[in-house]
Amino acid sequence: MALIQTVNLTKRYNEFLAVKDLNLEVEERDIFGFIGPNGAGKTTTIRILATLLNPSAGRAYVDGIDVAKYPYEVKKIIGFMPDSFGMYDGMRLREYLDFFGAAYKIPRKRRRAIIDDVLALTDLTGKADDFVNSFSRGMKQRCCLAKTLIHDPKVLLLDEPASGLDPRARIEFRELVKTLRDMGKTTLISSHILTEMGDMCNKIGIIEHGTLVAAGDFRKILSQLSQTQEIRLVVLDGADKAALVLEQTPGVENVDRSGNEFQFEVQLGHEDLAALHTGLFEAGVRVLFFGEDEGTLEDVFLQVTKGGL
Numbered sequence: 001m002a003l004i005q006t007v008n009l010t011k012r013y014n015e016f017l018a019v020k021d022l023n024l025e026v027e028e029r030d031i032f033g034f035i036g037p038n039g040a041g042k043t044t045t046i047r048i049l050a051t052l053l054n055p056s057a058g059r060a061y062v063d064g065i066d067v068a069k070y071p072y073e074v075k076k077i078i079g080f081m082p083d084s085f086g087m088y089d090g091m092r093l094r095e096y097l098d099f100f101g102a103a104y105k106i107p108r109k110r111r112r113a114i115i116d117d118v119l120a121l122t123d124l125t126g127k128a129d130d131f132v133n134s135f136s137r138g139m140k141q142r143c144c145l146a147k148t149l150i151h152d153p154k155v156l157l158l159d160e161p162a163s164g165l166d167p168r169a170r171i172e173f174r175e176l177v178k179t180l181r182d183m184g185k186t187t188l189i190s191s192h193i194l195t196e197m198g199d200m201c202n203k204i205g206i207i208e209h210g211t212l213v214a215a216g217d218f219r220k221i222l223s224q225l226s227q228t229q230e231i232r233l234v235v236l237d238g239a240d241k242a243a244l245v246l247e248q249t250p251g252v253e254n255v256d257r258s259g260n261e262f263q264f265e266v267q268l269g270h271e272d273l274a275a276l277h278t279g280l281f282e283a284g285v286r287v288l289f290f291g292e293d294e295g296t297l298e299d300v301f302l303q304v305t306k307g308g309l
């Protein structure tokens, strides 16, 4: 049974249709990437799931519970991290977390240990006694995530949680989400950036103009959407030989060379790609890098979402 499910979920703001007949399914322990351009309807959907907004039509369920009918039941099992959040003046991090712990009615005796756990998990232990308002944006984002975890929710709804994080913090954040998955949590996480989701999400849904344009297993979607794969090849030496091998391989197209670096499109299966790699080796080319170009993901995104608000 899906932990998050929407059935023909629709949200209208006056005349404007922000979400149209959306059907989402997120299974237990999924890390589901909810991806779409600005104004696609991600926040609207997430806020409905978080019981903060009523749907105009259709239904949404978290762990089988109808969010519109039983918001208080749903609130207990979700951790919602909004895309923007305020902090409190004159509050230290530990007090801040204690405040939310109390709001979730966690007994005082247990709170201290839980707060220590959450601080450790979000790597904020050293900051426990600092004022939250003095934190940088990235640190505030981490505090907000810590707060989101305080009542040990089953389901995490994270609206662009990584947007203000530096590269290291993003990597750490991805690891944290995976750790939470290993702890049994189910996560829906929104982003504009498809590339960022690859290393973290097992499933994705791409939304545009309130409609789901693609959803399912991350790799499957990619292969469905992009018939061609963009490959980057960097050689230590033998670049001319490499150029010849590429030229002679059927299925290799649009070869773009700059010195020892090549970029080309292939319409090849894994077997053929492996054979191409062997062919380069046998021709005496010393390969430094042979792999899918990161840009492919962005191309897919641009291809699927037509743009325009």
Ligand SMILES: Nc1ncnc2c1ncn2[C@@H]1O[C@H](COP(=O)(O)OP(=O)(O)OP(=O)(O)O)[C@@H](O)[C@H]1O
Binding pocket: 013, 016, 018, 036, 037, 038, 039, 040, 041, 042, 043, 044, 045, 083, 192
């Ligand atoms: N309270 C509101 N009243 C009227 N229109 C709204 C309201 N909230 C959102 N919208 C509109 O609904 C659409 C979807 O907005 P939403 O915030 O869900 O998009 P999003 O995918 O989260 O975008 P972003 O990536 O910019 O965060 C947008 O066109 C937006 O202008």
Ligand SMILES: [Mg+2]
Binding pocket: 042, 043, 044, 083, 159
């Ligand atoms: Mg949004």
